[in-house]
Amino acid sequence: MMKFTSSRYLVKEGLKNIWNNRMMSLASIVVLVSCLVITGAAVLISANVNSLISTIGDDNQINVYLDYQISDIDAIRLGPEIKKIPNVDECEFYSKDEGIKEFKDKIGNDIYQSMQGDENPLGHVYKVRLKDLSKYSSTIEAIKKIDGVVNISDRAAIARTLTKLNYFVAIAGFWIVLILGVVTLFIISNTIKMTMYSRRFEISIMKSVGATNTFVRIPFIIEAMTIGLVAGILSSIALICIYDPVRESAGSMMSMIASSTIPLEDLWLRILLAFSGAGVLIGALGGFISITKYLRKEGGEILGW
Amino acid sequence: MIHLENVSKVYPNGTEALKNITLDIEQGEFVFIVGPSGAGKSTFLKLLIHEETATFGKIKVSGYDLMKIKQRKVPYLRRTMGIVFQDFRLIDKMNVYDNIAFAMRAIGAHERDIKKRVRFVIDMVGLNGKEKCRPNELSGGEQQRVSLARALVNNPEMLIADEPTGNIDPKMSFDIMKKLVEINNRGTTIIVVTHEHELVKEFGGRVIIINGGEIELDKTLPTKYHPMKKIDDTDGNDEETE
Numbered sequence: 122m123m124k125f126t127s128s129r130y131l132v133k134e135g136l137k138n139i140w141n142n143r144m145m146s147l148a149s150i151v152v153l154v155s156c157l158v159i160t161g162a163a164v165l166i167s168a169n170v171n172s173l174i175s176t177i178g179d180d181n182q183i184n185v186y187l188d189y190q191i192s193d194i195d196a197i198r199l200g201p202e203i204k205k206i207p208n209v210d211e212c213e214f215y216s217k218d219e220g221i222k223e224f225k226d227k228i229g230n231d232i233y234q235s236m237q238g239d240e241n242p243l244g245h246v247y248k249v250r251l252k253d254l255s256k257y258s259s260t261i262e263a264i265k266k267i268d269g270v271v272n273i274s275d276r277a278a279i280a281r282t283l284t285k286l287n288y289f290v291a292i293a294g295f296w297i298v299l300i301l302g303v304v305t306l307f308i309i310s311n312t313i314k315m316t317m318y319s320r321r322f323e324i325s326i327m328k329s330v331g332a333t334n335t336f337v338r339i340p341f342i343i344e345a346m347t348i349g350l351v352a353g354i355l356s357s358i359a360l361i362c363i364y365d366p367v368r369e370s371a372g373s374m375m376s377m378i379a380s381s382t383i384p385l386e387d388l389w390l391r392i393l394l395a396f397s398g399a400g401v402l403i404g405a406l407g408g409f410i411s412i413t414k415y416l417r418k419e420g421g422e423i424l425g426w
Numbered sequence: 427m428i429h430l431e432n433v434s435k436v437y438p439n440g441t442e443a444l445k446n447i448t449l450d451i452e453q454g455e456f457v458f459i460v461g462p463s464g465a466g467k468s469t470f471l472k473l474l475i476h477e478e479t480a481t482f483g484k485i486k487v488s489g490y491d492l493m494k495i496k497q498r499k500v501p502y503l504r505r506t507m508g509i510v511f512q513d514f515r516l517i518d519k520m521n522v523y524d525n526i527a528f529a530m531r532a533i534g535a536h537e538r539d540i541k542k543r544v545r546f547v548i549d550m551v552g553l554n555g556k557e558k559c560r561p562n563e564l565s566g567g568e569q570q571r572v573s574l575a576r577a578l579v580n581n582p583e584m585l586i587a588d589e590p591t592g593n594i595d596p597k598m599s600f601d602i603m604k605k606l607v608e609i610n611n612r613g614t615t616i617i618v619v620t621h622e623h624e625l626v627k628e629f630g631g632r633v634i635i636i637n638g639g640e641i642e643l644d645k646t647l648p649t650k651y652h653p654m655k656k657i658d659d660t661d662g663n664d665e666e667t668e
Contacts, residue, residue: 130531326528326529326576327528328501329509330505330509330533330576330580331501331503331504331532331533332501332532332533333501334498419477
């Protein structure tokens with residue numbers, strides 16, 4: 122059982138190593154932060170695409186676009202016809218005047234005024250809610266057959282595209298995590314090797330006076346874990362800082378993204394814990410690998426003689 | 427304390443460093459190991475501290491069977507011995523006190539015990555007042571005394587000195603040897619590897635000459651220094667720690 126005084130000494134030695142080897146420690150932290158941010162970005166993109174897909178999947182509302190040239194009366198008459206289709210639950214008329222009104226802020230009042238009446242380039246729309254999503258395709262086909270209907274917002278297609286995108290992100294994410302994981306392990310273990318080389322004299326003396334391998338190993342593992350922890354915290358702060366601006370700018374391009382992606386409040390603690398944990402784990406593993414190999418050496422071998 | 431029976435060491439490149447060595451060293455003995463370069467002296471020491479394993483034979487040191495010892499037990503074997511190197515192996519960035527205390531910290535000793543024991547060995551090797559000096563502020567003889575103090579601080583049963591006077595002038599060498607005799611008189615087994623025949627003649631005691639990997643001579647020479655009265659070493663003993 123390690124005594125408290127020993128633990129304090131070992132922790133102090135580990136932290137001292139970081140300071141004594143500060144340039145290499147700093148370089149490792151920078152590389153680790155880059156790796157963790159890229160890995161974290163891949164994971165966050167995947168999580169958000171998943172959330173988007175499930176929102177789209179849950180949404181049973183479709184937009185039915187009518188012919189631009191169809192008269193207002195004819196457009197209103199199409200309502201009951203759409204409602205007759207068995208799987209249609211609700212059918213709400215959305216006039217082209219209401220449609221152009223939505224763009225008023227974006228296009229400015231002058232253009233808005235010039236697009237009134239016959240000058241309105243939009244067509245009428247029916248917002249249709251379906252009863253059963255499994256009959257999505259057959260319902261769409263039935264609606265399309267109605268004279269005057271020109272297009273239907275096909276959310277299934279969007280969902281299919283997003284699923285493909287998510288698959289790609291997941292595959293790419295897996296390789297990113299794997300490759301960058303190996304890179305970070307390599308970086309950390311190299312840093313520890315450098316520290317061990319600079320302290321080879323002390324290690325050889327420690328071994329000659331009967332220090333156990335665990336005792337020799339612990340300061341280096343603490344050093345690696347601290348580097349990993351600092352990198353984990355910094356990379357999570359970086360991700361937390363860029364997450365909302367990226368989400369907002371993506372949301373401004375597509376309103377569905379703003380409403381369907383995961384808000385930062387639900388994520389920041391998980392990001393912080395996961396990254397800190399990953400940093401500590403990678404650090405411990407990297408430190409353990411390099412020191413274990415080194416500790417097999419004896420006497421002059423440690424000093425490189 | 428040390429028992430070697432038909433011990434041979436053959437290195438992977440085929441060099442036969444030791445051939446069929448058999449010897450015993452008892453607790454409290456003062457032994458010189460003498461021989462030319464490449465005779466097998468260093469290999470002999472490496473076998474004792476288990477930096478190398480014998481190819482054939484039996485080796486027992488401080489109750490440990492070195493042919494069967496488990497790797498995790500090696501640190502405990504090494505805690506029974508102190509090692510003094512020819513090149514001192516002091517840590518430049520540490521002062522005298524910390525260089526000596528380092529050996530105790532490395533085995534997890536309590537800071538209170540370290541303080542007590544380090545002061546005791548500093549006094550023992552005559553380095554009072556030099557505690558805060560860095561190694562580069564000391565003479566060769568003083569540096570070797572720091573190395574000696576570090577080897578003694580964990581209160582080992584035996585002290586192995588590998589050419590302890592190799593890097594210091596004759597007067598300092600004499601002082602270091604006298605210190606080793608003093609330590610021996612406190613009950614610690616001393617093994618000194620040297621090629622300085624003058625020192626061997628002066629201090630006498632048991633002399634083992636190794637040449638070509640074999641024991642050429644194992645003889646006890648007359649001496650004015652051995653045996654001396656035993657002095658109890660009751661101060662500053664630290665508890666067994668990890």
